[in-house]
Amino acid sequence: MAKSYRAIRHDVVREKQKHNANEVHHPKEKIEQIEKILKDKRNLKIVEFFAGQGNLTKTYEKYANANEVECYDKKLKTGDSYLLFHKLIHEKRKYDVIDLDPYGFPNRFLPDIFLLIEDGYMFITMPKPYVNILNGITQQHLTCYFGEFNPSLNTILEKIKLYALCHWRDSEVLDVTDLGRLWRIALRVKRVKATEYTGIRNR
Numbered sequence: 001m002a003k004s005y006r007a008i009r010h011d012v013v014r015e016k017q018k019h020n021a022n023e024v025h026h027p028k029e030k031i032e033q034i035e036k037i038l039k040d041k042r043n044l045k046i047v048e049f050f051a052g053q054g055n056l057t058k059t060y061e062k063y064a065n066a067n068e069v070e071c072y073d074k075k076l077k078t079g080d081s082y083l084l085f086h087k088l089i090h091e092k093r094k095y096d097v098i099d100l101d102p103y104g105f106p107n108r109f110l111p112d113i114f115l116l117i118e119d120g121y122m123f124i125t126m127p128k129p130y131v132n133i134l135n136g137i138t139q140q141h142l143t144c145y146f147g148e149f150n151p152s153l154n155t156i157l158e159k160i161k162l163y164a165l166c167h168w169r170d171s172e173v174l175d176v177t178d179l180g181r182l183w184r185i186a187l188r189v190k191r192v193k194a195t196e197y198t199g200i201r202n203r
């Protein structure tokens with residue numbers, strides 16, 4: 001059966017991803033956002049999941065403690081991020097900056113990724129559901145995480161805020177950069193006291 005135009009375009013995007021093409025990775029826009037948010041911060045503990053060939057790592061190094069960034073990428077055999085973040089939680093690691101830059105949806109990191117941060121920043125790549133070919137599995141996956149198979153940006157941001165609160169982190173959206181087929185979301189994340197947040201005192 002002949003492929004639809006959308007399916008062919010999808011294949012073209014995949015091929016460009018394979019070759020680290022700037023038009024699918026958008027390093028310039030991502031770097032601009034990182035620099036805008038981190039500005040004069042230094043000596044940060046930074047982890048990059050899906051670090052790829054390091055388009056963002058060089059920028060993060062400027063802000064990192066001893067200029068060292070913890071980087072994980074399956075293709076480079078430095079770790080499967082989906083599994084590894086559980087290990088880092090188990091080890092009680094904490095970071096000032098977390099970068100989540102997968103090709104697909106980052107949903108599987110929610111809500112537990114917030115356990116890795118007490119007071120810091122998170123940069124998340126989120127594909128726009130409505131520009132993608134959503135098969136039944138992806139639709140179900142999105143429904144599980146966002147309550148609907150084709151969530152809007154607002155719904156996604158509201159749900160991310162709730163996921164952060166599952167672990168008593170307040171999250172504030174600092175920036176959303178539109179990258180065509182995806183958004184890059186920058187969050188400020190801070191641990192809050194449940195009693196203070198809810199105004200309820202423990203007896």
Ligand SMILES: C[S@@+](CC[C@H](N)C(=O)[O-])C[C@H]1O[C@@H](n2cnc3c(N)ncnc32)[C@H](O)[C@@H]1O
Nearest residue numbers: 050051052054055073074075080081101102103
């Ligand atoms: C969007 S690219 C990230 C690019 C990188 N952040 C950059 O700006 O240069 C996604 C990366 O995720 C990697 N990847 C795919 N599955 C992975 C997994 N399960 N764990 C870690 N990395 C994975 C791919 O090898 C690819 O380099």
